[in-house]
Amino acid sequence: MIILLFFFSTIFAFTSPLNIDGPVAGSTQLITSTFNDSLEAISYRAQIAPAAIKRANPAIDFDNLEPNQLIIIPSHIILPSGTRTGIVINIAERRLFDFTEPGKVYVYSVGVGRENWPTLTGNFTITHKKHLPVWNVPRSVYLEEESKGNILPKSIPPGKDNPLGEYSMRLSHSSYLIHGTNDPTGIGMPSTSGCISLFPDDIEQLFQRAPIGTKVEIVNKPIKITHHKNTIWVESHLKEKTENNPFPNEKIDAIISQLQDKYRLTEVQMQNLLDILNENTGLVHPLNS
Numbered sequence: 583m584i585i586l587l588f589f590f591s592t593i594f595a596f597t598s599p600l601n602i603d604g605p606v607a608g609s610t611q612l613i614t615s616t617f618n619d620s621l622e623a624i625s626y627r628a629q630i631a632p633a634a635i636k637r638a639n640p641a642i643d644f645d646n647l648e649p650n651q652l653i654i655i656p657s658h659i660i661l662p663s664g665t666r667t668g669i670v671i672n673i674a675e676r677r678l679f680d681f682t683e684p685g686k687v688y689v690y691s692v693g694v695g696r697e698n699w700p701t702l703t704g705n706f707t708i709t710h711k712k713h714l715p716v717w718n719v720p721r722s723v724y725l726e727e728e729s730k731g732n733i734l735p736k737s738i739p740p741g742k743d744n745p746l747g748e749y750s751m752r753l754s755h756s757s758y759l760i761h762g763t764n765d766p767t768g769i770g771m772p773s774t775s776g777c778i779s780l781f782p783d784d785i786e787q788l789f790q791r792a793p794i795g796t797k798v799e800i801v802n803k804p805i806k807i808t809h810h811k812n813t814i815w816v817e818s819h820l821k822e823k824t825e826n827n828p829f830p831n832e833k834i835d836a837i838i839s840q841l842q843d844k845y846r847l848t849e850v851q852m853q854n855l856l857d858i859l860n861e862n863t864g865l866v867h868p869l870n871s
Contacts, residue, residue: 599683599686599687599688600686600687600688600689601685601686602661602666602681602685602686602687604810604811605660605661605663605808605809605810605815606658606659606660606661606808606810606815606866607658607659607661607687607689608657608658608659608689609657609658610654610655610656610657610658610865610866611654611655611657612652612653612654612655613652613653613655614649614650614651614652614653615647615648615649615650615651615653616649617649619647619649620644620647621635621636621644621647622767624653624655628655628657629690629691629781629783629784630655630656630657630691630770631676631691631769631770631771632767632769632770633676633770633771634656634676634691634770634864635653635654635655635656637656637862637863637864638654638655638656638863638864638865639653639654640861640863654865656863656864656865658865658866659677659689659817659866660806660807660808660815660816660817660866661679661687662679662799662801662803662806663806663808664799666679666681666687667681667682667797668681668682668792668796668797668798668799669681669682669760669788669792669796669797669798669799670798670799670800670801671692671701671778671798671799671800671801672801672802672803672806672819673694673695673700673701673703673800673801673802674802674803674804674819674820674821675803675804675806675817675819675864676691676692676693676694676769676770676771676819677689677690677691677692678690678691678692678760678778678780678788680788680791680792682791682792682796683791688787688788688791690780690781690784690788691769691770691780691781691784692769692770692778692779692780693763693768693769693770693771693772693773693774693778693779693780694771694772694773694774694778695772695774695775695776695777696772696773696774696775697772699722699774699775699776700776701758701774701776701777701778701800702755702758702776702800703800703801703802704755704799704800705797705798705799705800706753706754706755706758706797706798706799706800707753707754707795707796707797707798708751708752708753708754708760708792708793708794708795708796708798709752709753709754709756709794710751710752710794711749711750711751711752711789711794712749712750712751712752713748713749713789714740714748715740715744715746715749715750715761716737716738716739716740716744717737717738717744717745717746718736718737719734719735719736719737719738720757720775722775723775724736742764743764744764745763745764745765745779746759746761746762746763747761747762747763747764747779747782747785748762748782748785748786749761749762749785749786749788749789750762751788751789751792753798757776758776758777758778759777759778760777760778760779760780760785760788760798761777761778761779761780761785762779762780762781762782762785762786763779763780763781763782763785766781766782769781778800804818804819804820804821805817805818805819805820805837805841805859806818806819807841807845809845813868813869814845814847814851814868814869815866815867815868815869816855816858816866816867816868816869817864817865817866817867818858818859818861818862818863818864819862819864820834820859820862834859838855838856838859841855847869850870851869851870854867854869854870855869
């Protein structure tokens with residue numbers, strides 16, 4: 583499997599906007615771990631979720647990370663298809679794409695809804711914005727915590743105990759927010775009650791750029807494929823595999839069939855596609871002829 587790698591002593595990743603020049607942006611970076619380095623420290627420097635970095639490096643034992651180990655930073659991406667304006671969130675890859683500046687895209691790791699509280703897909707707008715929001719505990723969350731023996735207050739004021747963090751933006755589906763967090767370990771994971779959560783630094787930037795009225799599209803596309811510069815590129819964000827179901831996403835066979843028809847994949851390319859889906863690292867791969 584071919585991956586285009588660029589070595590950097592410093593991570594540039596998604597802390598700055600990427601220029602839009604076609605359907606593929608950024609570059610996969612290769613760094614070396616330092617003394618006493620950790621997955622969390624690398625994640626913080628890259629502003630990329632720990633889960634995404636771990637997924638891109640299945641052979642690395644991040645619990646026993648040693649100096650000078652080569653680590654892939656997954657900062658080469660296929661951009662969402664369709665109109666690139668406003669904000670697009672892909673639940674499957676747990677990323678938010680901010681297209682509010684013409685010709686540029688900011689890419690952020692996000693936390694999404696847990697399995698029992700999935701994030702809704704659809705088209706929304708930002709209707710309200712709040713710095714230092716109060717969290718009014720939803721009744722569903724209150725009841726779930728109560729069933730565990732935890733009694734929550736009806737509301738939580740701004741501060742370290744507030745799961746919304748310091749910034750929130752309400753969507754036109756009034757119960758859903760894009761917000762910060764007081765627990766960054768949930769970023770890149772299904773960790774919320776349906777809302778979209780960002781790292782504290784990221785939500786502050788997004789809050790400043792995205793005005794009320796900004797369009798927000800939420801999709802759930804586990805496989806991204808595009809044609810760019812005479813090459814077909816694939817990026818896989820399937821759900822975690824199980825022993826009995828290697829591709830647990832619904833309708834995966836139909837998706838593969840559609841891709842085969844649309845791109846007229848050769849037998850070799852089809853095998854490469856299946857290999858990429860099986861590895862499921864979240865990295866962008868070219869399909870060999």
